[in-house]
Amino acid sequence: MAEPDTAHVPDGVPCSMPESRPRRRNSAPRRRNRPQQRRHEHQPTKPDHKSVLERALDATVDAPGEGLPDTFAAAGLPDRLVEALTRAGLTVPFPIQARTLRDGLAGRDVLGRAQTGSGKTLAFGLPMLATLAGISRPAARRPHGLVLVPTRELAQQVTSVLEPFGRAVGVQLAAVYGGAPMGKQITALRRGVGLVVATPGRLLDLVGRGVCQLDRASVTVLDEADYMADLGFLPAVTELLEQTAPDAQRMLFSATLDRGVDGLVNKFLTDPALHAVADAAAPVESVTHRVFMVTSEDKLPVAAEVAGRPGRSLFFVRTKRGADRLATRFGQFGIAASAIHGDRSQPQRARALAGFTAGSPRVLVATDVAARGIHVDDVDLVVHYDPPADHKDYLHRSGRTARAGAEGTVLSLVQPAERRFVTQLHSDAQVDADVVNVRPGDDTVDELATSGVPVIVKQPPAAERPTRRNNSRRPRRPTKPRRGNRTDA
Helix, strand or coil: CCCCCCECCCCCCCCCCCCCCCCCCCCCCHHHHCCCCCHHHCCCCCCCCCCHHHHHHHHCECCCCCCCCCCCHHHCCCHHHHHHHHHCCCCCCCHHHHHHHHHHHCCCCEEEECCCCCCHHHHHHHHHHHHHHCCCCCECCECCEEEECCCHHHHHHHHHHHHHHHHHHCCCEEEECCCCCHHHHHHHHHHCCCEEEECHHHHHHHHHCCCCCCCCCCEEEEECHHHHHHCCCHHHHHHHHCCCCCCCEEEEEECCCCCCHHHHHHHHCCCCEEEECCCCCCCCCCEEEEEEECCHHHHHHHHHHHHCCCCEEEEECCCHHHHHHHHHHHHHCCCCEEEECCCCCHHHHHHHHHHHHHCCCCEEEECHHHHCCCCCCCEEEEEECCCCCCHHHHHHHHCCCCHHHCCEEEEEEECHHHHHHHHHHHHHCCCCCEEEECCCCCHHHHHHHCCCCCCCCCCCCHHHCCCCCCCCCCCCCCCCCCCCCCCCC
16 A cells, blocks of 8 residues: 655654754864864765654655646646646656645645755745735735745746746745845835745845845745755744744755754744655766776866866866866866856856856856755766765765756766775765776776767846946946845855
8 A cells, every 4th residue: 555645753753853062162272173184084974874853754755656646737736827837848747846736735834855956946836826826915025925045046046947937826026145236135025025035144134124024924935954054044044934924834845854954843844744755865866976086187187178078067176266276277278167156246156157057168167055056957967076075965966967857977086095085975875986097088088078968059048148337437336335244155
């Protein structure tokens, strides 16, 4: 007999981990006791060190069951949303969508776990829009719905995905994030919008200025909550959620549900429906994992040879400076590449992503902080130029390829001193990687360098292209620092 589609937290299983010991304050210099290790030498997080909540999710992974909707229409969505989905060529829901739509439409709190690229945005966005469409027009400064995300790129991504469907049901959206001027964001909030997609720092700033009130937010979503915890946003998230309607519906979606998320679930979600379509530590089956063992002298030439392939390639490095340096070095090899990281301004990051999406350039170099904001289809190669900190970061990076069931390749460039660490990392990530010793010009390198579907360059949308003012002679006024402004990664 098939298991029920909807699962609950088992009796006796708490939603939160025991409180950790308070951090000891020490007046002595911290650097004195800091181990002199490089980041790739740190012990990776073991996959069996899971929160109680995540173990509960593991025990309730949804097996293919009976009664799941095989179309969006069968899920109970309003006709206008179904018609908009059909116009967009979407008729069959992805697994996480099929399993969560009905609970979301019924007003239940939902706790969902799925791999990156699995369709989480529509899984929470469609029920949200259906609910908000039935509410009267929002008052100024008082949105009815709220989506919190960790990065500005993800805020833009979620907004762009949901806007066409919001228009179909008459729900206006506004994106609120740091690194961009406040003026347009303030204007949108004062005009009144149904749904706000925001990063915690900027929204908390606007709430403090009296520009936005959350007391009427009756539907709230946390996306990539574990990453918000990594970035230190949980206090801001908690403060914002405490200001939403007490009886609000809340949904939390993420690829992983540890690193402090348990406390949020325990405090803000009531009897949530649990839906996990994959183990948090499970690799995507449609990805081929490879390791090129290289010397320090050969690492850059091999990387440049691979970067010259006709398909889209995404390279990951550890540091912001390393991202800029690698993009520059690729240029010296005649390969156009852009870099994206937390120190880049919002327009720079937007242009880099827009160009990469359009296929010019075909190579993007990114740090882990920027990784969560990269949602580009048809990326068939991810390269770990520098090894990640642990197996979960490895899976998050690797999740930029093989999105929505497509196939992809993940390559790690590993030097001899890193081999033991990377081997353990792959074991923790449950990845079986093919390891080959290579040098520039080897047949193995050439095979990968000539792989991939050639990218057809598309003109970026006009809104994403930089614009020039006609009155370029007018001197620019110095920008005054904004009091209390927070920056989001």
